[in-house]
Amino acid sequence: MPESPYLVIHSERVRENYRALDAAVAVRGDDKARIRFAVKASPVPELITLLDAEGAEFDVASIGEIELCLGLGVAPEKLCYGNPIKKAADIARAYAAGVRRYAFDTEDDLLRIVEHAPGSEVECRFLASTPASQTPFGTKFGCSPAEALRLLVRARDLGLVVAGPYFHVGSQQLDPAAWRIGIQQSGEIAEALAAKDIHITSVNIGGGLPISYAEAAPALGEIAAVVNAAAAEFLPETAGLVVEPGRALVGNAGTIHAEVVGVRIAPDGRRWVYLDIGRYNGMAETENEYIAYRFVTERDGDPVDEAVVAGPTCDGDDVLYQRTRVLLPTTLRAGDRITILDTGAYTASYSSVSFNGFPPLTVHVSGAERE
Numbered sequence: 001m002p003e004s005p006y007l008v009i010h011s012e013r014v015r016e017n018y019r020a021l022d023a024a025v026a027v028r029g030d031d032k033a034r035i036r037f038a039v040k041a042s043p044v045p046e047l048i049t050l051l052d053a054e055g056a057e058f059d060v061a062s063i064g065e066i067e068l069c070l071g072l073g074v075a076p077e078k079l080c081y082g083n084p085i086k087k088a089a090d091i092a093r094a095y096a097a098g099v100r101r102y103a104f105d106t107e108d109d110l111l112r113i114v115e116h117a118p119g120s121e122v123e124c125r126f127l128a129s130t131p132a133s134q135t136p137f138g139t140k141f142g143c144s145p146a147e148a149l150r151l152l153v154r155a156r157d158l159g160l161v162v163a164g165p166y167f168h169v170g171s172q173q174l175d176p177a178a179w180r181i182g183i184q185q186s187g188e189i190a191e192a193l194a195a196k197d198i199h200i201t202s203v204n205i206g207g208g209l210p211i212s213y214a215e216a217a218p219a220l221g222e223i224a225a226v227v228n229a230a231a232a233e234f235l236p237e238t239a240g241l242v243v244e245p246g247r248a249l250v251g252n253a254g255t256i257h258a259e260v261v262g263v264r265i266a267p268d269g270r271r272w273v274y275l276d277i278g279r280y281n282g283m284a285e286t287e288n289e290y291i292a293y294r295f296v297t298e299r300d301g302d303p304v305d306e307a308v309v310a311g312p313t314c315d316g317d318d319v320l321y322q323r324t325r326v327l328l329p330t331t332l333r334a335g336d337r338i339t340i341l342d343t344g345a346y347t348a349s350y351s352s353v354s355f356n357g358f359p360p361l362t363v364h365v366s367g368a369e370r371e
């Protein structure tokens with residue numbers, strides 16, 4: 001057994017998730033959506049190879065992610081450099097590596113793409129008027145819809161190929177109506193572009209597809225029904241869909257195996273349970289207690305009581321849950337094993353190199369041949 005803590009990813013589950021999404025999202029009957037995996041959710045070589053073979057495209061955010069994919073034999077045409085925040089030098093390197101698809105949300109970045117990736121295909125990310133998700137982007141990304149229209153016209157005029165508008169409803173979005181709003185706004189942009197003789201080929205509806213943690217999420221079928229209906233209602237015949245999942249492909253395929261380091265009653269009377277995994281070696285998404293992971297222990301069945309759950313480092317912020325009501329067996333003690341469910345997304349990829357001397361979370365892929 002590997003040393004605790006570690007993450008196990010079941011690759012066959014990732015394949016099932018991919019195929020379920022592929023079957024669920026389609027514009028007008030059988031015009032299937034293109035699925036573009038957001039690599040940052042789980043940049044694990046075995047999974048990239050598996051998804052490549054399934055037919056996925058890849059959303060990459062940096063030269064590092066581009067090199068990772070190309071190094072595994074992914075064709076550069078399957079990559080989209082989707083991060084709107086990029087240096088001119090990185091665009092030039094991506095272009096030299098064969099990347100011909102980019103997303104942007106400012107005129108500055110558009111001009112950098114024109115200069116360093118001439119003739120490429122572009123998507124413009126706008127900030128859709130959607131409800132907040134569980135881990136929201138706020139206003140960090142996306143221009144106004146009116147600005148997206150202006151910039152896409154400019155992109156055409158500057159010799160780029162216009163793919164279409166692009167929005168992301170925020171990660172772990174629990175309201176299916178969010179996609180309807182984004183697709184409707186995309187349709188309005190597409191219509192205005194058509195009046196300027198620009199006919200979009202795709203609408204990128206981003207990621208954000210939720211999975212069930214302690215709180216249940218709407219089923220994929222429910223969201224897909226909303227997406228498919230909105231696409232048929234609001235988008236022009238020329239436009240296909242691109243969907244860009246991270247969490248929904250890998251989240252439920254992973255389980256973290258960890259250990260209880262200690263249990264104590266603090267001076268305020270609360271019970272604290274310290275684990276060998278925390279905010280800095282895999283549990284980054286407990287920031288603001290956004291994601292409520294479920295724990296399984298070997299003492300489940302014993303009486304339970306509330307616990308504050310904390311990580312192992314000497315950092316006051318390395319606390320997973322102190323406001324969220326977490327119930328753990330009262331018998332839990334140092335040395336007990338504990339598993340954390342649905343931890344395949346945004347865990348290992350977020351873990352620090354060695355904060356406080358704790359190594360990054362190791363990943364073990366089961367169900368796939370290792371290279």
Ligand SMILES: *Cc1c(COP(=O)(O)O)cnc(C)c1O
Nearest residue numbers: 038171172207208244245246247
């Ligand atoms: C992170 C990210 C995604 C994936 O988001 P999920 O909520 O994990 O599906 C998709 N697109 C972009 C541009 C992202 O940054």
